[in-house]
Amino acid sequence: MSKKKKMAWNVSLIVALLGLLFVLEQVMPSGSMLFTVLKKGAIYALVAVSMNLLNGFTGLFSLGQAGFMLLGAYTYAILTIPPESRASVYQYYDGGIVNFAIPVPLALIAGGLIAAGFAFLIGLPVLRLKSDYLAIATLGFAEIIRAVFQWDKLGPLTNGSNLLRSFPTFQSVLYPFIVSGICIALIVMLINSTYGRAFKAIRDDEIAAEAMGINLAHHKRLAFVISSFFAGVSGGLLAMYQTTIQASMFKSAMTYEILLIVVIGGIGSVTGSCISAFLFIACSEWWLRFLDNENFYIGSFHVPLLRAGFRKVVFAVVIMAMVLFYRQGIMGTKEFSVEALQGFFRKLFRRKSVKEE
């Protein structure tokens, strides 16, 4: 397929998807679980792709994603709460020290920049570490950030351990889709550029990459900072989705969820991360909810074992099975594309026609 044709296909697919979402929103009741899943899924897709850029494409095993989302979410919230509601939000801190609000898009970008700035500083010492050590160091950072943001002395800025609320949110499911879409497109463009090739070289063999004139420190820092920027943006989106935020939300469990999405989708596949983000959110928020319901009957049969929290047990088993038998994830390192889909169907039909003969 020619480049132009491919482009046309992709654009028309995206337009069709957005159209479908728009129609769905008009037709279906707005309280439907579907919208919850779509909104949260889009946000998680972005943060999963940002983590994949680091873990899957650059080979840096970092577990700081929740920390960077926290930075993005707080920056967004602090900068957008309207001055007139600040007195009630910061009731224990005399209305806080920030007394202005900036437009939503700017605040989202600011959230990304703050996360990127912190990533730069942390990266200076931490990126010298390899594999497990890097993971531990970044995980530690995320935990420290969470504790610091709950610190009473920072209350005038962060509202201590109290909720931040009253900031602008979104209603339409299109909003997170468009923002995440733009961000993911940027990441894909980066991956397809000469820098993306350098990242993959570092993942495959650091020593050879360095011998090919790739400055390891510089490129690792780039990947880390860029990944954190988009984690920050997705944190801002998450704040909008949740309508209220609190530092205690951004536990390391959140990083593990994102890591899980990346692993299920396939480490090194952007589309894999997107697909598995929606699947994961749909399972945990919707499809597997019944497992938490103690009084679940099939006919008159009372299904045993079910109780609050059982969903997580099933999830854990699924993950173990996944890691043991299906390590490649849904997509491996491949990407979903119109071309691949065509090839798949062509193969399918050919096999059928062979059978018929």
Add this chain to the structure above:
Amino acid sequence: MSNERNDSGAVLKLENLTMQFGGVVAVDNVSLEVGKGEILSLIGPNGAGKTTAFNMVTGVYAPTNGAIYYKGEKIVQNTPQGKMKKLYQGENADLYVGKRVIAPTPDKITKLGIARTFQNIRLFKSQTVFENILIAKHMLRTSNLFTATFHLNAKEEAQMRQESEELLRIMELEDVRDELATSLPYGKQRHLEIARALATKPELLLLDEPAAGMNPQETMELTQFIGRIRGEFGLTIFMIEHHMDLVMEISDRIHVLDFGKSIAEGKPDEVRNDPRVIEAYLGGAQDE
């Protein structure tokens, strides 16, 4: 400073180079020169310090003492420091005291025009043959992160690709262009590694045992191949090798190391008949 430059006309010059790991002196006061267009082979028994010498030139290790010049320019310099001041067992300990420490990372060395291959092949495993070569072009970019992401460097990108294609053709790898690098037969992987090194447009090529693990047929092909690329790319070649037929046939000069020390240097015929070299290889059998 007078000796910041050293215009002896050599492409590469090692000067009083010593590398000491703890109490072990791996390379001991080695000095050698590689002239323009020359093929210099570094030989010696196992553990003689050949690869360590290579790693100092390529920036993997900073030498404990000594200096390296590339085209007359000083690119590496160090003197024993800290604990090593007391531990140091090598010679010329005072020669570089008080001088600037120069210890570039391997990528900076490559950017100067010194490319290398590895003893145990290190290709980018998940990439195709073409991509392996294309990655090496990254260091020649003039685009920055922004222009590269937004594909504003289309011209440069096209040039990178075209040069890589051309290199594939010269290296006779175009028929395996889209195969995974690791799926190639061993000999081809060696060729690819050399091709990838050439993609950085070096003047000096360092080959670390290019014929390791090859059969006589493959070794012979490699010998011709190295001779051919030297002419075609105007290269100076500095290599470590164990296959004596390859070394004797292709080298202009040979430098011999034993237990970290230089024991002989000269034309292949001279080295072949040097009693010290024979002794080093046969383990001093004549003495007993």
